[in-house]
Amino acid sequence: MTRRPLSLTRALMVFIVVVELILLPVRAQAMAPQGQPGANYFQISVQQFGLGDPRVPAEVLRKLSARSAKEVSDAHRTRWRVTGRGLLEQNSGGKKKLWAGKDGLP
Numbered sequence: 001m002t003r004r005p006l007s008l009t010r011a012l013m014v015f016i017v018v019v020e021l022i023l024l025p026v027r028a029q030a031m032a033p034q035g036q037p038g039a040n041y042f043q044i045s046v047q048q049f050g051l052g053d054p055r056v057p058a059e060v061l062r063k064l065s066a067r068s069a070k071e072v073s074d075a076h077r078t079r080w081r082v083t084g085r086g087l088l089e090q091n092s093g094g095k096k097k098l099w100a101g102k103d104g105l106p
Helices: 008-030 058-065
Strands: 071-073 079-082 087-090 096-099
Antiparallel strands (some): 087 096
16 A cells, blocks of 8 residues: 555645644634723732721731741752842852842842
8 A cells, every 4th residue: 555645736725724733723813802001911910008097907017027037948058048148048068149239139
């Protein structure tokens, strides 16, 4: 039994199916309702409040005003210490790295 080469008609049908699959998401986006933000995807919005704003929950205010730890350890036994120059990372082998504003820290 020999294989016949793909006929032109069959090749055209395969091409049309592939194009349809590619265009399906584009068509769905084009048919989406307009003027409704977030209708097709989740959107995160942010609103900032002052610390004296009554809309800020008491629990959040309590945690913001609580004293923070100067040193913590993570699951990999890496120690993180707050210093005057930045954030000091010390791995379990003793290797240290100082993270500062130039590294993206505030």
